[in-house]
Amino acid sequence: MISVKGITKLYGDKKVVDDVSLSIAKGKITSLIGPNGAGKSTVLSMITRLLDNDSGDVLLEGENIFTQPNSELAKKISTLKQSNHLELKITVRELIAFGRYPYSKGRLTETDNALIDEAIRYMELGEFEDRFIDELSGGQRQRAYIAMTIAQDTEYIFLDEPLNNLDMKHSVQIMQILRRLVRERNKTIIIVIHDINFASCYSDNIVALKDGEVAVSGTKNEVIKKEILEDIYEMDINIECIMGHQICIYFDEHADATVDDFVKEQAQI
Amino acid sequence: MLKDYKNKLLLGLAIAALLVTGFYMLYQIDMDIFFYQAPSRIRRILAIIIVGVAIAVSTVIFQTIVKNRILTPSIMGLDSVYVFIQTTIVFLAGVGSPLLLNSHLNYFLSLTLLTLFTLFVFRYLFRLTRNNIFILLLIGIILGTFFGNLSTFMQQLISPDDFLVLQNALFASFNAVNENLMVLTAVILVIMLIIVFMDFHSLDVLALGRDAAINLGVNYDRKVSQLLVIIAILVSVSTALVGPIMFLGLLVVNIAHELFKTYKHVYLLIGTSLISIIALIIGQMIVQFVFQNSVEISVIINLVGGVYFIYLMLRRGRK
Numbered sequence: 001m002i003s004v005k006g007i008t009k010l011y012g013d014k015k016v017v018d019d020v021s022l023s024i025a026k027g028k029i030t031s032l033i034g035p036n037g038a039g040k041s042t043v044l045s046m047i048t049r050l051l052d053n054d055s056g057d058v059l060l061e062g063e064n065i066f067t068q069p070n071s072e073l074a075k076k077i078s079t080l081k082q083s084n085h086l087e088l089k090i091t092v093r094e095l096i097a098f099g100r101y102p103y104s105k106g107r108l109t110e111t112d113n114a115l116i117d118e119a120i121r122y123m124e125l126g127e128f129e130d131r132f133i134d135e136l137s138g139g140q141r142q143r144a145y146i147a148m149t150i151a152q153d154t155e156y157i158f159l160d161e162p163l164n165n166l167d168m169k170h171s172v173q174i175m176q177i178l179r180r181l182v183r184e185r186n187k188t189i190i191i192v193i194h195d196i197n198f199a200s201c202y203s204d205n206i207v208a209l210k211d212g213e214v215a216v217s218g219t220k221n222e223v224i225k226k227e228i229l230e231d232i233y234e235m236d237i238n239i240e241c242i243m244g245h246q247i248c249i250y251f252d253e254h255a256d257a258t259v260d261d262f263v264k265e266q267a268q269i
Numbered sequence: 270m271l272k273d274y275k276n277k278l279l280l281g282l283a284i285a286a287l288l289v290t291g292f293y294m295l296y297q298i299d300m301d302i303f304f305y306q307a308p309s310r311i312r313r314i315l316a317i318i319i320v321g322v323a324i325a326v327s328t329v330i331f332q333t334i335v336k337n338r339i340l341t342p343s344i345m346g347l348d349s350v351y352v353f354i355q356t357t358i359v360f361l362a363g364v365g366s367p368l369l370l371n372s373h374l375n376y377f378l379s380l381t382l383l384t385l386f387t388l389f390v391f392r393y394l395f396r397l398t399r400n401n402i403f404i405l406l407l408i409g410i411i412l413g414t415f416f417g418n419l420s421t422f423m424q425q426l427i428s429p430d431d432f433l434v435l436q437n438a439l440f441a442s443f444n445a446v447n448e449n450l451m452v453l454t455a456v457i458l459v460i461m462l463i464i465v466f467m468d469f470h471s472l473d474v475l476a477l478g479r480d481a482a483i484n485l486g487v488n489y490d491r492k493v494s495q496l497l498v499i500i501a502i503l504v505s506v507s508t509a510l511v512g513p514i515m516f517l518g519l520l521v522v523n524i525a526h527e528l529f530k531t532y533k534h535v536y537l538l539i540g541t542s543l544i545s546i547i548a549l550i551i552g553q554m555i556v557q558f559v560f561q562n563s564v565e566i567s568v569i570i571n572l573v574g575g576v577y578f579i580y581l582m583l584r585r586g587r588k
Contacts, residue, residue: 050480074486081480087336088476088532098477102486106470152485 001026002156002188007046007056009039009212017042018212019056024156024190024205029182031199031220032192034209035233040192041082041160043209047190048079048158060156074102077156078149082164082192092136092144093129096120099151116151123147123177139170146177157181159191163198171195175202200224201245208232224248275529275536282543289550290314296558313553316446319455320507320514321521321545326465327503328518329525329537330496333476338526339581340406341518342387342504346413348513350386353416354379355438360423364434372447379509387501391494440565441512443553454506461499465538472496472534514567516574521545523581548573 002024009017017039024030032040045051047058049065058065065073078099096119100112108116120129123143133141142162149157162178163171175198181187193199199206199220206223208215210232216223223229224246229237238249294310328341358368358375368374390409424432465472471492474482482489525541552569556562 045480048484050483070483070488071486074484079480079484087338089526089530090532094532098474098481098485101470101474106473 001061002047003059004043004047005057005059007043007053007058009042009046009051010054016212017046017053020209020212020214021056022207022214022217024188026155026188027182027186028204029178029189029191029202030205030207031203032190032207032209033194033196033199033223033232034215038209039212040209042212044079044158044160044190044192045081048077049073050079050081071102074152074154076154077158078152078154079158080145080149080160080162082161087134089132089134091130091132092125092147093120095133095144096125096129096147096151099148099153102152115153119147119151122150138165139167139173142166142170142174143177146174150181155188157187157189159189161192161194163193163195171198178202196224196229196248197245200248221246275531275533278528279536279539279543282540282547286543286546286550289547289554293550293554296554312446312448312451313443314550315455316443316451316511317549317553318546319451319458320443320511321517321549322462322542323454323458323503323507324514324518325521325541325545326462326538327500328522329534329541330465330472331500331518332522333472333534334493334496335406336476336478338523339519339578339585341522342500343513343515343518344413345406345409346390346416347383347387347504347508348515349413349417349420350383351379351508351513352439353420354382356420356423356435359431359435360427364431369434369438372450376447376450376509380505383505383508384501387505388498391497391501439512441514441567441570442565443511443549444562446511450510454510457502457506461503464499465496469534469538473532476532476534512567514570516571516578517545517548519581520570520574520577521548523577 004020004022004024006019006021007017008015008019020039020043032044034040042051046053047065049058049070060068060073060076065077093116096116097108097112099119100108100116104112120126123146125140125143125147128136128140128144133144136144146159146162149159159178162174166174178189178191179202182189191203193203203220205218206220207217208223208228215232216228224239226237226239229239229248233250235250240247240249293314294307298306331342332338332340355369358366358378362368364370368378390405390412394405394408424435427435471482471487474485474487475489475492475496477485479489482492521541521544522537524544525537528544529536529540531537548570549566552566552573555569556564556566
């Protein structure tokens with residue numbers, strides 16, 4: 001379990017993250033949601049030691065992550081940040097092989113190669129493995145990066161907006177893979193995500209941030225509620241239960257009017 | 270298959286380096302003055318190898334850290350600091366000063382000041398700008414321009430005769446390298462190379478960027494400041510030994526990237542070093558055999574490197 005205790009980040013005098021405490025349950029998908037500028041990515045970066053915090057602690061199985069050697073931590077938590085565009089001439093397989101660096105320090109063993117093969121198979125990247133990553137489409141590249149974190153084989157996986165720039169099909173594909181990782185390998189996954197419907201359909205727990213503070217935190221059924229979400233996003237949101245999923249409808253301020261129009265149209269026919 | 274290709278390429282470059290070395294050693298060799306000619310050519314070849322490798326390795330590492338294929342330590346202002354040091358000596362102490370004429374004194378003075386400057390820019394400003402590489406580079410370029418302008422100002426004030434002597438000192442030259450200093454530089458170079466090659470895999474990881482490197486367990490900030498110190502020392506020793514060759518690093522690293530098309534530093538470091546040696550020997554041959562020493566090698570290298578730099582900028586612009 002990861003428990004975050006009162007982490008704070010200051011940029012100048014401005015508190016972008018203010019006294020955030022939360023705990024991340026094992027073997028679940030936890031989504032961090034919230035409006036732009038709520039501090040989601042900053043929180044994720046601080047939990048994964050990519051960014052120094054100004055106060056507070058992050059405990060991994062009860063141990064402070066800032067006092068642990070970085071190389072050991074790399075075997076326990078992996079992080080994938082958004083905007084991974086590299087100008088390097090690197091093939092998919094070589095990229096995935098980097099996931100083994102914490103274990104082999106660049107000298108790949110047979111075990112490493114077997115795990116790389118497995119990650120390639122898991123993400124269905126077999127036909128691309130010798131292609132350069134700058135030749136791939138956004139969805140394929142995202143899969144390659146996730147394959148790298150799979151090869152890193154850590155218990156905790158942090159993903160910062162993994163669905164960024166992906167279409168519906170690829171977004172669903174990625175989320176299904178994440179669910180599979182939780183189900184089959186008992187991984188703990190924490191994602192920053194913008195689309196609340198993806199958060200609602202695929203996560204177990206949701207932490208909603210607003211203005212650098214935790215607004216609500218709980219299971220998805222506790223968080224995906226009309227009043228809570230309207231308060232966080234400051235807009236009208238209706239929630240419908242469709243095929244067993246809580247779906248948020250937020251497209252039109254005059255949602256009622258269009259429904260009325262629809263009813264009228266039906267009546268005329 | 271790909272690995273095979275890269276190894277063959279390295280082998281090809283090594284053979285090419287040997288061939289140009291052989292050609293340089295044997296061309297127009299005169300048996301009557303053999304015992305004068307051969308040692309002087311060997312000395313130049315050794316100086317070229319030392320400087321070529323130092324500049325190649327420092328530029329490859331520097332570009333990995335800043336993630337940019339156009340910036341090099343020279344472009345960041347190190348060369349102008351060297352010019353500034355030499356100009357200040359002439360301006361304050363005159364051309365007769367031992368600080369300029371005694372090559373040992375000049376070497377140690379330049380080496381100390383250059384290393385101090387680089388360490389200041391890289392380490393102190395690194396902390397000050399909170400590891401923001403872009404602000405750091407900007408400050409580096411501003412400092413470079415600042416020292417460049419100060420030098421120009423002082424050069425306007427000194428007598429034309431002094432200026433000619435100064436100008437000679439500012440051109441890189443392999444013709445009159447002091448042997449003791451060369452040995453010292455070689456020792457420093459070898460120590461730095463051992464440190465770099467002991468952990469060259471982490472360079473590959475650094476190329477992925479700060480976040481990815483930390484994620485994979487590399488102590489990014491510590492590793493980067495260690496490498497910056499190595500770069501500072503390498504650039505300083507080679508500049509203090511022969512003078513500044515501004516566009517050499519840029520030229521050879523980019524050729525290596527074009528040839529090898531890889532991120533792997535084993536190939537990049539060795540390949541760039543070989544290309545660097547080949548380029549310098551060819552430059553030296555042109556200076557010595559074609560122009561009969563009437564031009565300086567830095568002029569030739571900067572001409573080719575400068576044109577290549579413009580080509581790179583134009584190609585980037587089109588993308």
